[in-house]
Amino acid sequence: MSMRELERLDVEAVRKDFAILSRTVRDGRRLVYLDSGATSQKPRQVLDAEREFYERHNAAVHRGAHQLAEEATDAYEAARETIANFIGASSGEVVFTKNATEAVNLVAYAMSNAATAEPALSRFQVGPGDEIVVTEMEHHANLVPWQQLCQRTGATLRWFPVTEDGRLDLTDIGELVNERTRVVAFAHQSNVLGTVNPVQTITARAREVGALVVLDACQSVPHMPVDVGELDVDFLAFSGHKMLGPNGIGVLWSRRELLEAMPPFITGGSMIGVVHMDRSTWAEPPQRFEAGVPMAPQAVGLAAACDYLTSIGMDRVADHEHRLTEYALDKVGSIEGVRIVGPTETVDRGGAVSFVVDDIHPHDLGQVLDDRGVEVRVGHHCAWPMHRKLGIVATTRASFYLYNSFEDVDALAEAIRDAQKFFGTRP
Amino acid sequence: MSMRELERLDVEAVRKDFAILSRTVRDGRRLVYLDSGATSQKPRQVLDAEREFYERHNAAVHRGAHQLAEEATDAYEAARETIANFIGASSGEVVFTKNATEAVNLVAYAMSNAATAEPALSRFQVGPGDEIVVTEMEHHANLVPWQQLCQRTGATLRWFPVTEDGRLDLTDIGELVNERTRVVAFAHQSNVLGTVNPVQTITARAREVGALVVLDACQSVPHMPVDVGELDVDFLAFSGHKMLGPNGIGVLWSRRELLEAMPPFITGGSMIGVVHMDRSTWAEPPQRFEAGVPMAPQAVGLAAACDYLTSIGMDRVADHEHRLTEYALDKVGSIEGVRIVGPTETVDRGGAVSFVVDDIHPHDLGQVLDDRGVEVRVGHHCAWPMHRKLGIVATTRASFYLYNSFEDVDALAEAIRDAQKFFGTRP
Amino acid sequence: MQLDAMYQEIILDHYRNPHNKGLRDPHDGEAHHINPTCGDEVTLRVSLTPAPGGELDEKATVADVSYDSMGCSISQASTSVLTDLLIGRTVADGMQTLDAFTELMQSKGQGEPDEDVLEDAVAFAGVSQYPARIKCALLGWMAWKDAVSKSLDKEGV
Amino acid sequence: MQLDAMYQEIILDHYRNPHNKGLRDPHDGEAHHINPTCGDEVTLRVSLTPAPGGELDEKATVADVSYDSMGCSISQASTSVLTDLLIGRTVADGMQTLDAFTELMQSKGQGEPDEDVLEDAVAFAGVSQYPARIKCALLGWMAWKDAVSKSLDKEGV
């Protein structure tokens, strides 16, 4: 950050763009939405852009030659360009999927498809003796697809352990990532712990052994400036719905050269070169990976979300969340009987704050919070093995976004104390 | 139909619900949208339902315990119920996908996944010596995934030929569908020819040999009453965007018992039973097949589309299109130099009317039509092998829906004659 | 406040002082159930006594229900209430009670529970207003159903 | 009417009476390109003459371009115009013309084509307003580029 401090984000102004934030819940309580890690709310600019597409330009993209089809195709491809710019990529490197989960599966299935295909695809092939490395803090979306790839191909899954304080244990990286490793897949930022992982250290080792690097950026792209040019990974996956965009759209980014070499995943219309009854060839990327009529209105909505975030500035969004997180770690962490799960300092840490409260099960805690209008998530947050490793069944997670205010954190802290009173675990 | 003739559909009233239909194209021409076979337009009721979800109830479904998450989950599951009812199914048999293409791929990949899994899944396993039967009139979406399944497993692809007049040639059905056949996949209605295929004849034979039947209902569910109880197929796939619903949502229907036995396709969050680092178990269907945060707003929109169609009555929609098709076959078919590709009578035939015009390439024809505001589709319509079989490179297709009027057909016929004049092929 | 409707005293009592908790032998069937959304678990055992001269069938009596579990107040309390309700009843009666309880849970707060059948379990009526918690309330009951059917199966073989 | 801007007389003339059509020998390279959205095809051959004392490189002269094709007026006419423009020119000149033509196609109707370079091909300016047709106009040109690069490659081996 420059000398001049970053101008602060105007939360009240931002909140006006989100109609849902002015509704009440449970007997007229103000909605305190602290579940953006699961899905974000959408500003009217995004909803308007999507609706405008439907009401003015709707047609099947890349399939028609009439004016509506032209306009729809233009809108779709312009959206791709905007989204590519948002992550410092070029548009030919951005593939649209339905969510990040599909994006990770796309890579994992392309790899097992390569296993039964021509030898030219050997860089994507895995089999017995090969290893795939993940981490113990992965979301199921970046774990189960790799388990399944191993199951289909006979490769072996290995993983970085998580330390007690919620960081990756890289002690054995030299052994764990070795010449048998074909893929290293990990989260940029943990959706439970908030931990921002050391991309460069891991990527550097992966490069030494020639492994492909898959980065789950679901919790980073929405919350901090991300530039694929700086990251030096091979694949990057994220979801639109977590970054103010519509549901039903996700992104797989990869280097052009890799996409050009990679076999397809879902097959059907619009992804083909030539089709005969018994064989087909493929279109160039990104089309090769976008079979069927795509989610053009959602792409347009996601581009509007990128524009919205850009107009505020991702630096500013990150700064705002950083301050909220600092405040929450302090406010919530200092309540007697509350323990933060994950790093307690804001270094290399984003705005997912998970915690346990002595003698109150997260489900029961969540119920009291909900009764106070405070909407958090309880459970294992699709990171079950990590909870098991930390010896916890479930946690309560508050996660922030640009529309959250310091009062939201106050409401959270107060509701936690209410729950302690309600269940009689604290006076 | 009963004695009393079905009350006619009020096209003018319907058109008022579709904002886009009142726009103009190319220098102020009235928009004559004849490309609903590619994608349909959306009534405001659908767009309103989706927006209402975003502005009132948006949250990640099946993942939260707070009020918004409850409301979102209720809305999502109520939508599933509505959509299930629309096709005479129960909601536990309806799986949401991003489009019909994903739905077909889901079945094809579940089958190759079964091939590397426990023997208990043998009913889904295919391999060398096994056969999969499709037809020569399939859309790429119901052809390429089966080619790829064969490629992955060593099974053999076979197909029903298409006759000169655009019907399936069932002469060799007894040999083609035999005891080696594991799957028979075909379109309920051709997206190019309009042909409605004899489901019962094919299904009866498939049952004799114990093959699974996959029906591509992309062009039937939007246009005629479809009841899975009557069809006796195993899988049915269709897309929301072709039936007044949003993009980004499709449906795979299957019998509960099959879904319960079938292994998953895309893996990740919300589709699991228990997750360990090295292995996972699966949730019950339909969740098992819906990994990741789903497209809940789109499901809600699609349910609103079903409600819209139900309120008009699918009988009435079918009747309206039937009369439009009859009129178009006559009006367009009687222009000198025009040849209809596909059945020229309306028996077992839906409202896709494809044709060729002597000495005018479809691209050039489409250009003139577009100039007159008539939006049709030109090309192979993702049915390239069928065009090759019929000895045609490309066709021009007009396809109808409930918002099309007889004047739209007149505009089409007039524009075709204009094109003949423009290119000097007719006086 | 709606919270009180949900967390009735009876529920909190059972939660703080669960009845019949701990795994015991002998048992005829055991089931382990997990709530996949939060990871809560229950291991539950059933011991049955055949009706005089009969087999381990619907007419058998539930001699004991023992369990070990980890979870929220609702799942803990409902399993505790279950043991009170079902120990000493016939399997057939137990299944009826299960049906009544399941129906109550699905009533979205509109159910009128039969206190003669459900006894303390009527306290869970408020839970039915919170769809995400219904699974919690049913966790032990589903395990019971499973454990019983395993007990009967075993006899069947 | 915008149609006339697109279907200029020159284009329709070339469409009705294509120049240099038909596959001829000898040839140094051949390419077969297909437009995947409509199935239109072109097979195009290039015959090169090395510059005096030189090899088949950038300085070689395009001695002949012959082709067989199936497609719409735009793809037919643009391939015909291509042959007129490129036969007799050096490969380097041809590549420059290709670049100029590609740029024109991507200009969305805003291009100001250099008539000295593009000659008859300026008639295609109107096509650039119709994104779906740009592929048609470029089909033969892409095949030419491919066929030339195959010719040069061959020499390289």
Ligand SMILES: Cc1ncc(COP(=O)(O)O)c(C=O)c1O
């Ligand atoms: C007959 C048929 N099958 C499959 C599809 C594929 O549908 P989608 O592109 O929505 O997946 C279509 C439409 O494109 C179709 O008409």
Ligand SMILES: Cc1ncc(COP(=O)(O)O)c(C=O)c1O
């Ligand atoms: C870290 C992380 N990875 C992957 C996902 C999966 O995203 P989606 O469900 O949108 O596919 C999520 C969110 O659920 C996440 O937080």
